[in-house]
Each structure stands twice: as C-alpha cells, then as structure tokens.
Amino acid sequence: MRNVAILFKREMLAFFCSPIAYIVGVCVLGLTGISFNMIVVILAEGPSDYTPLMWFFNGMFTWIILLVVPPVLTMRLFADEKRTGTIEALMTAPVRDTEYVAAKFLSGLFFFCILWLPTLAYVWVLRHFSQDRTTLDFGPVAGGYLGLFLMGMLLVAIGCMASASTRNQIIAAVLAFAISCALFFAGIYFYLNAAGGNREFYESFSMLAHMQDFSRGVVEWKRLVFYLTGAGFFLFVTHRIVQARRWKT
Amino acid sequence: MIQVDNLVKRYAGFTAVHGLTFSVQKGEIVGFLGPNGAGKSTTMRILSCFMPASSGTAVVAGFDIHQQSLEVRRRIGYMPENVPLYPEMRVEEYLNFRAALKGVPRAKRKARVGEVSERCGIADVSRKIIGQLSKGYRQRVGLADTLVHDPELIILDEPTIGLDPNQIRQVRAMIKDLGRTHTVLLSTHILPEVEMTCSRVLIINRGRIVASDTPENLKRLRMGGGETLVELRADAAQAKTVLAGLPGARGADVESLNGGWCRATLHPQREEDLREAAAEAARGRGWSLRELTRRRQTLEDVFVQITTEDD
Numbered sequence: 167m168r169n170v171a172i173l174f175k176r177e178m179l180a181f182f183c184s185p186i187a188y189i190v191g192v193c194v195l196g197l198t199g200i201s202f203n204m205i206v207v208i209l210a211e212g213p214s215d216y217t218p219l220m221w222f223f224n225g226m227f228t229w230i231i232l233l234v235v236p237p238v239l240t241m242r243l244f245a246d247e248k249r250t251g252t253i254e255a256l257m258t259a260p261v262r263d264t265e266y267v268a269a270k271f272l273s274g275l276f277f278f279c280i281l282w283l284p285t286l287a288y289v290w291v292l293r294h295f296s297q298d299r300t301t302l303d304f305g306p307v308a309g310g311y312l313g314l315f316l317m318g319m320l321l322v323a324i325g326c327m328a329s330a331s332t333r334n335q336i337i338a339a340v341l342a343f344a345i346s347c348a349l350f351f352a353g354i355y356f357y358l359n360a361a362g363g364n365r366e367f368y369e370s371f372s373m374l375a376h377m378q379d380f381s382r383g384v385v386e387w388k389r390l391v392f393y394l395t396g397a398g399f400f401l402f403v404t405h406r407i408v409q410a411r412r413w414k415t
Numbered sequence: 416m417i418q419v420d421n422l423v424k425r426y427a428g429f430t431a432v433h434g435l436t437f438s439v440q441k442g443e444i445v446g447f448l449g450p451n452g453a454g455k456s457t458t459m460r461i462l463s464c465f466m467p468a469s470s471g472t473a474v475v476a477g478f479d480i481h482q483q484s485l486e487v488r489r490r491i492g493y494m495p496e497n498v499p500l501y502p503e504m505r506v507e508e509y510l511n512f513r514a515a516l517k518g519v520p521r522a523k524r525k526a527r528v529g530e531v532s533e534r535c536g537i538a539d540v541s542r543k544i545i546g547q548l549s550k551g552y553r554q555r556v557g558l559a560d561t562l563v564h565d566p567e568l569i570i571l572d573e574p575t576i577g578l579d580p581n582q583i584r585q586v587r588a589m590i591k592d593l594g595r596t597h598t599v600l601l602s603t604h605i606l607p608e609v610e611m612t613c614s615r616v617l618i619i620n621r622g623r624i625v626a627s628d629t630p631e632n633l634k635r636l637r638m639g640g641g642e643t644l645v646e647l648r649a650d651a652a653q654a655k656t657v658l659a660g661l662p663g664a665r666g667a668d669v670e671s672l673n674g675g676w677c678r679a680t681l682h683p684q685r686e687e688d689l690r691e692a693a694a695e696a697a698r699g700r701g702w703s704l705r706e707l708t709r710r711r712q713t714l715e716d717v718f719v720q721i722t723t724e725d726d
Contacts, residue, residue: 172515176501183503251499255560258463258495259516260488412467 169261173269174276177243181277190238194281197227202288209296218292218302223310223381224374231281232317232373233350237342239277240325241335243270244408248333263412267326267405274322282314305383313380316393317373321346323400330407349373416441416568416598417462422471424457424622431457433622434471439615441567444594446613446630447602450722454622455602456496459572462600463493476567489518492561496572498554502546506537506556509545510563517564527563535559535589551582558589569593571601575608587612606714616714620722633717643681643689646706647697651677657696663687676705 181187204225205218214221222228247253256266293302321342328342329335353372360368369375376389417439424432432454439445447455461468462475464484473480476490501509510528519527532538535555540548545556554574561569574590575583590612593599603609609616610630618626618633626633647654651671658679659667664687669679681689690707697704 169516172512176504176512179508180501180503251495251497252501253499254460254465254495255493255499255513256516258465258488258491258493259513260485260518261516262485411465 167265169265170269170272173261173265174273177269177273178276180242181239181273184242186238186242187277190235191281194231194235195284197231198285198288201225201227202285205292217306217381219306219310220378220381222288223313223377228314228377229350229374232314232321233343233346235281236274236278236318236321236325237328237339237346240270240274240322240329240342241339242329243274243326244330244404245333245335245338249335257411263405263408267330267401267408271323271326271401271404274325275319278318278322279315282311303383306381309380309383309385310377312385313377316390317377319397320393320400323397323404324349327400327404327407330404416443416476417600418474419458419462420472422458422461422468422473424454424461424466425469431622432461432468435619435622435624437617437624437627439598439600441598442594443615444590444599444601444613446609446616447600447619448604448606448609448616448718449602449619450604453619453722455619456572457622458619459493459570459600459602460495463491463570464488465493489564490566491568491570492564492566493570494557494561494572494574496576498557500545500553500556500560502544504545505541506532506543506545506548507541509556510541510559513560514563519564527565531559531562534562536585550577551579554578554582554586558586562593567598569597569599571599573603574601575603575605583608606718610714618718618721625721626717630714633714641710642683643693644706644708644710645679645681645693645697645704646672646676647679648675648703648705649677649697649700654679654702657700658693661689661692661696663692664689678706 201222205221208214208221209218247256257263289302289307296302324345325338325342328345329338331341332338349371350373353368354374356368357365357372357375370388370392376392379386379389417437419435419437422432422435423430435454435458447458449455460466462473462480464480464487467481475487478486478490480487504512507528510532511524514524514527515521529538532541535558537552537555537559540552545553548556554577558571558574561571571590575586578586587608590599590601594612594614601612613630616626616628616630616633617624645658651669654677655667655669658664658669658681661681663684665682665684667679667681669677671677681693683689688709690709694704694707
C-alpha cells in the first residue's frame, strides 16, 4: 500500500508536468462550457421534458469527453515506461506488479475526476441564478457524477490495458479508443434494436441507457456491479500483461 | 553474495544464456566481460529479478531470485544499461522517490539523498530537471539511485558507456571506492576498465563462461610472455638467422625498412625476456640499434583469443 502511494504521487507529478494534461483540461472545459451554454439557452426558452442534468450528462459533448479523454490520459502510463526503459529501474526496486498497476490506474482515474471538478461550478451557477429552486435536485446531480465516476473507472481500466500491451503511446490511445467505442456503440445498437424481452439484457451493458438512469438520480446495484466488475476485469488483464515479463519461457 | 547455478535463458528462437554457473564473494569487484550479445545484460537482468531465467537458479544476498524476489530487490542496487530516468523530475525529487520506493525510512531519506548526491558529485544539480542534464550527470544520478538505500550488492550494466574520458575516470574511481564497502558486479566491453577496477574477471561468450580469474592471471596463463621488437641497421636475412638463433627464441620475423634498417619481431619459447640477448647480439656484430621493446600483453589480446577461439 505504501508503494502505491509513492508511485501515485509520482504519476500525479508526471501528469501535471505533461502538456497533454493541460490540452485535455482545456478541451474538457471548452466542451462542457458549450454544453452548459446550450442548456441555459434551452432553459431560457421555457419548460422542457428533460431536466438540465439529463441534457448535460447525455449530451454529445459528455460522450465525446468520456470516449476520448481516458485513452489520451492513460496512453502514457505503461507504454512510456516500457519505451524509455524506466520499467527496468522500477521493477528491480522492491515493487509488486499489483502495486504498479494499482498506482497507475488510480492516478489515471484521479486525474479524470479532477477534469470534471470545474463542472461543479455549472451546478452552482444554475442553482444560484434560477428562480425555480427545483431545477436542480441533489439526487440526479449525485447520480450523474457517480455515473461519470463509474464509467471513468471502466474506461481508464481499458486504457491501462491498452497502454500495458504496447510501447507506443499512439497505438495505446487508438486501441483504448476503439475498445471504448465498440463498447459504447454496441450498447446503443443492441439497445435500440432489441425487441421486448431482450431489452433488459441489452440495457445491462448500454452505457447510454445507464447514463439516462444515473442522470435521473436512479442508481441500481446491478449498474455498480457492472462497472466494478468491468474495471476489475480489465485491470486483471493489465496485471497479467505486466506479469507476462516474468513468465518463464 | 551471488551463487549462480546452471542458469539458462531462452528467448523465442535463440538461447541467450547457456547454463551459467559462477559465484561472487562478499567484497569482490567482479567484471563481467564479453562481446556484444554475449548475454551480459540478460544475466544481470535475471540477477536483479527483472525477468526470470528459463531454468536454473541463483541465490543473491542469501535469497532465491525466483522465490524471494522482493527480498533480493531490497538488497541490491541495479543500474540498467542506458540509465533510464524520468526526464520531467528534478534530481532531488527523483532520488527521494527512489529512496522511498526502496524502503529508506522517511526520517533518514533526506540525509541519505544528500549523502549519495555528495558522493556522486551531483549535489550542485539537485534542483535541476533530469531532462536537461548532460549524459555524464545523468549517469551519476543513476549511480546515486543505485546507492541510495545502501545495498549489499551493486550491479552495474555498462556504467561508463557514453561518457567522456574524464567522466570515465571519475566513475571508475567511484566504483573502486565502492568496492571497499560493497560487493560490485559490473559489465563492460571496455577492457582497460576491467584491469583498472576489478579484482576478478568473468569472460562470457555466447552465453557461456569461458574464463574466470584475476586480470593478471588471465594475461599470464593465456598468452605466455610477450614478443620483443627490435629495430637495427643490418641485412635482413642475416639479422633473421642471428636473432632466431638466440637462446630462448622460438623464431623471428624480419622486414626491411628504408636506409638499411630492418625491424625484427622475436617470439620467445615461453616467457623469456629476449631484450638483453638481442642487444648483446647487435653489439657483438656492430649493428646500430634504435629500438628495443617488449610488447606488453593486454587483456585485449586475451579477450580476443578467448572469445574467438571456438570460431
């Protein structure tokens, strides 16, 4: 555990020293800003069937961020250590492979969460300046952010796996993006085309459907289980890839 | 300190290390010598628990490298070839990070980092960003990192590669100094380095140990005495018969030079020093003599001889 904290600290330093983090940060702020602006415009036109949170969390920009940002954040994590050879210095120090993977994953997830922090300002602005205090409920806000966190967890874990499997950051990013998109669009496709009884089954892995629930403030156990096991699975694979170096051939 | 038993490492398609067996005692500075691709780096990576051997075992600092790898890693300092560092970190930050990872207690960390920085001559760049340092400084940061937790065994893979002659000297002096308190295993293909720093040499070729001895013994045992080089003013054919007939000489190669001079290379039968006899012979016949030297055997000769023997 102590090593995880030490490695985590270094990873955060590396994040804040890299230009990519700032570029991503600016893009996220820009996209969420546009999204927020659209919500305000819609709200100004009068009553709507959807709540602002449903607009925000299900908007196109949120999905762009969710699908693009985790691959970009995680691409460096493992691939760069292999490319520069620092993995050799790291793994000949008394560090377990699990600690290494855990620290990388947690730092990626933590940075992903930091990127969303500024959007809390939008929540405050809406609450503060709207006459109708029921525009924003605490439940859907918490649900929406929990949804972001859970999806972030899964997508960062996918990014870790992609990064661990190559020494080229670009390949890592593209691979993670491809897997994330496959998951996302397969979810939508089957969800929209499924008839009757199958609908619930397909809903269970459609991120879009999940987000609609989360942003209404509906959090079900099976959703938590889906994201936790999903992230767990990809981290397990990441760990095996890291460990493959130690297999006797 | 190190006990290696029949170590084998196979990669897909070829075997890098063929049944290596050797041991290193506490307090030795052992040089691992071999041509490129001989299996030096592979062996060091296995000993430092970066990757496992395909078969065979090794015990380092009293622990098995496969079963107790964490214990081994706590007790060794390993500097990989090319010294990988995080370019975005400051020197001080990096050493603190490494010290923490290697289990130096928080209270002692600052003192230890200061100590090794001083010892490796990087105290004046401790606030600099690693990416901006020159190769020589980076190498020293790497060396400081291997020492920061005061390991029992230090493993250095090509510690002087890419340095300028002054820096090479400094690093060698540092290694010699380390040898007083630590056990050191270093690899190199620079021969004078081994002669200057190591108490024992292991020559490895194609994944096998081909020689293991002190540098002096190796030179003596493998080559016998050196040849004697003579330059004199005489008829080449005549010089050849006279010089080849000297007691203790096995033969002589003579070539003519300009101005009536000729150069002869005398081969001794065993280790005889033929200089005196050659001088006497020249004086007896009234030949002028302008050069008389005995070629010193270098480890390079031994190395070339050993590593090309089975070709």
